[in-house]
Amino acid sequence: MSVAYDEAKRVVRAFRKPAFYEVATRCNLFCEGCYYFSDNFTPTKEVQDLAAWERFFAAEGERGVTMAYFVGAEPALEQDRLHAASQYFPHGNIGTNGTVRIDPAIPYRIGVSVWGVDAEVDVSLRGGRTFGKAIRNYAGDPRAIILYTLTRSNLGDTRKLAEICRDNDLPLTFNMYSPTQTYLRKLQEGEGNDRSFFRISNAESNLCWDDESLGEVRSMIPRLMEEYPETIVYSEAYNDWATRSGPLYDIDPETGVARDCHSRMVGQMRYFRADMEPGDEKCGTSDAVCSECRMYSGGWSSKFEPRDEDLRDAAAFSAWLGMIATLGRIFLIESPAPAPAFAVNRPDLASSAPRPTA
Template identity: 30%
Template sequence: MQRGSLKEYLTEPFLKTLYDEVRKAGAIRSISLDLTHECNIHCKGCYYFSQQINRLGSNATDGDFDRLIESEKERGTNFVTVVGGEPSLELGRLKKVYDNFKMNVSTNGFRKIPYEGFEQMPIGVSVWGNHATDRKMRGSGKRDIFPVALKNYRNDSRAFWYYTVTPGNAHEIQQVTEECVRNGNRVLYTFYSDLTNMGGSYDHRQGFQFAREEIARMIERFPEHILLSNYIGEVVSTGKLFEQEWGYSVCTSISTNNPVNAERLTNGNPYSPHFRAYNADFLTTRRCCTATTRSCDSCLDVWQHFSWIILNMKKHLTTEADFTNWLTTMYLFYFINRLVDWEKGAALLPEIHRRIGMERFTAEARKAS
């Protein structure tokens, strides 16, 4: 039904519940921040090292870090995504972020982030496939990181698995998801970019149709454990949002203080005016979260696509179905990052997946398979 009215959409009680929770949490003024140039493993295809982001800026002191924390508080930052290098190697700095901002952190899982002192911190724990694939991609065929990470975060409510799906290994999605769910955790899928030209089953240009089908099946089986909606997965893996195609010209997570982005800021597409992606010198910023010079067409990062959807609310006001896709995306972002009531959000997950057309997506997946 064509309506196009926010007021009318919000007469639906469930949508009104989600919208009120997000409004109560307030607007996000975010940055991304690398705590260190160092990492205790080097994953194949990792954007951080393939882009040589680890070489940006000089080594910084804790005093430099403290000055950045204070300046960002004064600037009004209220949310920090901690990435870059391996954050578990800098627990002192991580604690300062946790004590001063709402935040999340991505970790390879090899070194456990303690519970004490980080009780409400969302932790995205990386996994890149089943044990054999993960060993090949993250352990150079020699180290088993996945079982170590499983043990470190077993039944840890802070942790969710940040599962990087590769096109040719989509058949592993069921096994990996089941193992993560048995471990007492939730799962957020993202999609692999073949930045180091491994080719074969790792080449993102093959497309992710089979992966989307498998993810749809996992949502059907474990709706209370999956943090990626079918809608978000389709936008990320196809690079399409209504009439737009993903790329630098539409990316919303760009450093607004970096001169390289001056022309992008004037092209009429929305962006987050507060956002900056800080390097580990705690002074300079790069173009965006995951890139310096590479083409953004190959970026399949789920966080940046969350932002792309969220900042294009107006495009989603044509129908109630489109608005539901937008609102559930917004709510999932707030839920994952504990910006809304955690227990309430957990109870709402199955209905969120149902509302955005789980039956339609899974029916299409079955037909295609």
């Protein structure tokens, strides 16, 4: 127990001063129910000067940021900014759709988002075939972990994905799709489908969870963990919590905002937009509906401190320690000394598809 407790303290220390950095406002995909492009999306006037990004990240490093989350539409389209950051933060986590390989010199954890294995499922949920590219780009990459966003429509792909990850030396973990305010409004108002982020959903068939589908995930994940113990990085205790019925958080009845989610921009947490100005986002995914949110980022960050239920007995506390160890494996890698930053001139990135409009 003492070894597990020491490991938990080590993991939690890595996140003692986190910040989100939006490094890209364009993307090359059209994911159904997109987390980023919302109804009220207003393009940020991005800072283009690489030297300004270096100065900004240097100041953030001096401020003592220990964990940098690189987000946006698609951070892999702005790799010069990732290079600029890499010399200033001890830990980093990059969220990417996997279609563009991130330079091996960038020493941070890479969460490669996957939404489906079957070509039809992949295309329907993301607007294009992405799965094969993601596997080819990151097979055997020690920085990468496959982040499978579970939805009601892709649960049948999960076992096949675990097998493919095993065969390509890629760890696998899970996210649960969480609807945004934009997505729920379109469902509730019966809005017609479009050609971008609301192509296939309707009131009868959509990505939102119900008790039956939550139960399916709750029973499926432990079986897969037994079958692929060296591949799947997850926790049965966390899975039980994330698939429980009803809201996972204490919701303020007046604002609808979660009062106890640790992905909130309160305390030490900060969110900076691509103009380098601090944003007023409520959390790292500001359009998400708190009462429906099961997103892995908010869920795992809310486990940093044990709650009453985690302290009721030795077994519960041991389960909490196991969750923190798993959290570390998902979000952290042991980084070598950062390489010097340098400007990246990548015409292939500059010519990527323009940022889609919501």
